[in-house]
Amino acid sequence: MTREKDGAPGFLTTRFEALLAWGRKYSIWPFTFATACCGIEVMGAFGTHYDIARFGAEVIRFSPRQADMLLVAGTVNYKMAPVLQRIYDQMLEPKWVVAMGACASSGGFYNNYSVVQGIDKFMPVDIYIPGCPPIPEQIIDAIVLIQKMIETGEPRARDRWPIKI
Amino acid sequence: MTEELKNIVLQKLTGRFGADIVATHSDFGDDTALVRRERIVEICTYLRDDPDLLFDFAMDLTGVDYLGEEPRFEVVYHLYSIEKKHRVRIKARVPEEDPVIDSVIPVWVGMDWFEREAYDMYGIIFRDHPNLKRILMYEEFEGHPLRKDYPKARRQPTVGPQE
Amino acid sequence: MAEIEAYRREAGKLDMQAEPMILNIGPSHPATHATLRLIAELDGETILKLTPEFGYLHRCFEKESENATWTQVIPYTDRLNYVSSLMNNVGYVMAVEKLCGIEVTERCEYIRVLICELSRIIDHMVCIGTNMVDIGALTNFWYFWKPREEVYMHLIEPLTGIRLTTAYTRIGGLMWDLPDGWVEKCRDICRNVIVPAIADVNALLTKNRIFIERTMGVGAITPKEAIARGFTGPCLRAAGVPLDLRKDEPYLGYDRFDFDVPIGEEGDTCDRYMVRMEEMRQSLRIIEQALDQLPEGPINVDDPRFILPRKADVYENIEALMNHFKHVMDGVQVPVGEVYSATEAANGELGYYIVSKGAGGPYKIKVRPPSLPLFQGMPHLCEGGMIADLIAVLGSVNIIAGELDR
Numbered sequence: 001m002t003r004e005k006d007g008a009p010g011f012l013t014t015r016f017e018a019l020l021a022w023g024r025k026y027s028i029w030p031f032t033f034a035t036a037c038c039g040i041e042v043m044g045a046f047g048t049h050y051d052i053a054r055f056g057a058e059v060i061r062f063s064p065r066q067a068d069m070l071l072v073a074g075t076v077n078y079k080m081a082p083v084l085q086r087i088y089d090q091m092l093e094p095k096w097v098v099a100m101g102a103c104a105s106s107g108g109f110y111n112n113y114s115v116v117q118g119i120d121k122f123m124p125v126d127i128y129i130p131g132c133p134p135i136p137e138q139i140i141d142a143i144v145l146i147q148k149m150i151e152t153g154e155p156r157a158r159d160r161w162p163i164k165i
Numbered sequence: 166m167t168e169e170l171k172n173i174v175l176q177k178l179t180g181r182f183g184a185d186i187v188a189t190h191s192d193f194g195d196d197t198a199l200v201r202r203e204r205i206v207e208i209c210t211y212l213r214d215d216p217d218l219l220f221d222f223a224m225d226l227t228g229v230d231y232l233g234e235e236p237r238f239e240v241v242y243h244l245y246s247i248e249k250k251h252r253v254r255i256k257a258r259v260p261e262e263d264p265v266i267d268s269v270i271p272v273w274v275g276m277d278w279f280e281r282e283a284y285d286m287y288g289i290i291f292r293d294h295p296n297l298k299r300i301l302m303y304e305e306f307e308g309h310p311l312r313k314d315y316p317k318a319r320r321q322p323t324v325g326p327q328e
Numbered sequence: 329m330a331e332i333e334a335y336r337r338e339a340g341k342l343d344m345q346a347e348p349m350i351l352n353i354g355p356s357h358p359a360t361h362a363t364l365r366l367i368a369e370l371d372g373e374t375i376l377k378l379t380p381e382f383g384y385l386h387r388c389f390e391k392e393s394e395n396a397t398w399t400q401v402i403p404y405t406d407r408l409n410y411v412s413s414l415m416n417n418v419g420y421v422m423a424v425e426k427l428c429g430i431e432v433t434e435r436c437e438y439i440r441v442l443i444c445e446l447s448r449i450i451d452h453m454v455c456i457g458t459n460m461v462d463i464g465a466l467t468n469f470w471y472f473w474k475p476r477e478e479v480y481m482h483l484i485e486p487l488t489g490i491r492l493t494t495a496y497t498r499i500g501g502l503m504w505d506l507p508d509g510w511v512e513k514c515r516d517i518c519r520n521v522i523v524p525a526i527a528d529v530n531a532l533l534t535k536n537r538i539f540i541e542r543t544m545g546v547g548a549i550t551p552k553e554a555i556a557r558g559f560t561g562p563c564l565r566a567a568g569v570p571l572d573l574r575k576d577e578p579y580l581g582y583d584r585f586d587f588d589v590p591i592g593e594e595g596d597t598c599d600r601y602m603v604r605m606e607e608m609r610q611s612l613r614i615i616e617q618a619l620d621q622l623p624e625g626p627i628n629v630d631d632p633r634f635i636l637p638r639k640a641d642v643y644e645n646i647e648a649l650m651n652h653f654k655h656v657m658d659g660v661q662v663p664v665g666e667v668y669s670a671t672e673a674a675n676g677e678l679g680y681y682i683v684s685k686g687a688g689g690p691y692k693i694k695v696r697p698p699s700l701p702l703f704q705g706m707p708h709l710c711e712g713g714m715i716a717d718l719i720a721v722l723g724s725v726n727i728i729a730g731e732l733d734r
Binding site: 192193194195197221222223224225227229230241243247250252254273274275276277278279286299300301302303310311317 | 381382383386388390391392394395426427429555556557558569571576577665666667668670677679681683692694696700701704705733
Binding site for chain 1: 302303310315316317318319320321
């Protein structure tokens with residue numbers, strides 16, 4: 001692939017990257033880490049009415065090695081956090097993280113000794129879906145936003161992690 | 166239930182155990198008996214085996230923290246009889262400096278995890294329990310969360326990946 | 329453990345040093361419906377010893393409820409058994425009403441029966457659907473998800489405002505009345521969507537050779553063992569014990585309705601499936617009768633100590649404003665005492681033990697989850713069987729982590 005004199009990618013490189021992005025965005029394989037009530041809405045999103053297979057995210061892989069999007073649906077507490085951390089570490093690049101629901105985004109209305117106040121306390125999150133539980137259309141919206149992120153090549157949250165203020 | 170049969174549970178209990186039954190009441194339709202904790206296994210065995218009572222189903226076991234009262238903790242058992250279709254609640258007070266009470270697993274084997282949870286949440290120790298470990302919180306957790314002096318929103322150190 | 333000792337002895341005779349293999353069926357596993365952990369010691373594929381572990385979804389319901397008012401606890405109860413959240417709401421407010429001594433109106437009772445039976449149907453659909461996915465029959469999942477979507481979109485969402493976590497009941501009544509056209513829509517969905525779905529799944533599974541091979545005789549339990557371990561609900565009825573709180577201790581006027589309670593014989597996975605299918609049909613009978621008999625009238629008790637005043641009065645009248653303020657800021661004033669109230673939830677007996685010290689919020693609430701004794705009985709159901717049977721049994725026992733961990 002050629003590069004211009006100032007280091008910018010040449011014509012062939014950008015075409016190839018666009019092709020890669022097109023392939024990636026229409027075949028996102030989610031790993032649904034469904035712990036609680038949001039898990040039922042995830043099952044609804046993958047169901048026949050709010051069909052998410054239309055967007056290419058049909059193949060749910062229950063092995064982190066085979067998935068590229070981690071969809072954390074439900075409350076994560078201090079007992080479960082190490083399990084989630086291990087699963088995130090086992091996933092291969094490139095990977096995206098979606099925090100679904102109020103509990104995964106910020107602890108929800110559980111402000112107590114056992115619930116982690118949002119998974120972004122220990123992992124970078126790309127998309128937050130608000131709601132308790134969010135309706136399946138919001139999950140479809142999150143998939144579309146991730147597709148836009150892939151298409152434009154926007155830097156993921158992982159590239160800005162950890163956030164230094 | 167006819168008038169004579171009402172409170173048969175409390176009548177038989179007080180008739181058999183006398184002074185060990187510290188107090189009884191039937192507020193809101195629930196028969197309740199506060200008993201001395203030393204006799205809990207005998208009382209439960211009697212409740213299970215007596216042909217008029219037949220409490221073969223142990224529904225629930227929990228602890229309550231009455232902070233400020235002495236003795237501080239109370240262990241509450243809810244029992245149900247499938248044949249006779251009546252219920253009873255048995256309570257036993259346990260002081261803070263010696264929070265030990267006998268385990269009722271020999272009477273109803275299903276009380277195993279309820280007792281572990283009462284230990285995890287309140288710190289009540291059940292003598293002769295085969296496996297008294299934490300059940301809801303993770304192993305390294307310190308403290309007994311449902312006690313009234315444990316702050317609700319305390320943050321924990323995040324432990325690393327467990328084996 | 330006796331089997332492990334026997335295992336080691338047999339291996340020692342062959343002059344081998346053998347240890348059973350420990351397999352961790354971890355908290356993140358598709359078949360555990362999230363957040364359950366089972367540690368199995370295996371000899372080949374046979375399970376010698378099974379240790380269940382939970383607590384991965386402990387969200388401190390009891391501690392949160394101690395810092396909330398009586399009405400603020402209702403959203404926390406939704407998230408206990410999140411597939412049938414309306415039943416948890418009904419169970420909680422029934423316990424508080426027992427403590428306060430309130431008798432709800434007749435229309436409120438009928439509506440509560442309707443929503444409880446609809447929740448029971450959708451809970452059984454989730455249980456059977458996900459159980460079949462684990463066994464390998466994926467089509468039933470889709471067949472049962474369509475009626476669930478219909479019930480959510482056309483019945484529960486117009487009624488409560490949200491699909492899943494409803495918080496619909498209030499102490500002394502309900503949030504608001506049935507919207508227009510709800511009764512006809514309910515009848516329509518029951519007859520035209522739920523009945524064909526149950527018939528479809530029945531046609532696919534009940535006489536299916538593979539299903540019968542995988543579920544008959546798997547995870548059987550005797551009635552005596554089931555009672556000793558505290559089983560309730562469909563698992564107990566599948567074992568042959570005719571215990572159903574709707575018949576034995578009728579609440580909400582269930583003795584007005586004519587329905588049967590299915591009882592199984594063996595207590596194995598196939599019986600649990602059959603009991604749940606039949607319970608769905610009986611629930612449809614109750615819904616039809618309740619829709620026919622639904623009376624007119626108010627849904628809330630006419631008592632300003634428990635019910636918020638009308639909004640029009642709040643804006644015009646100072647007493648109503650003060651009443652509203654006290655309700656929202658301090659909470660309903662409930663008398664001192666303790667009470668235990670149980671309802672027949674979809675999974676078994678859901679009990680609430682409430683201790684009140686007369687304040688605006690509870691002193692202690694303990695939820696007796698129906699899934700806890702069931703999960704505790706898993707070793708008894710699975711030891712001696714194989715790993716594949718463990719997965720089938722775990723799905724049929726219907727453990728909902730929300731209520732197990734609270």
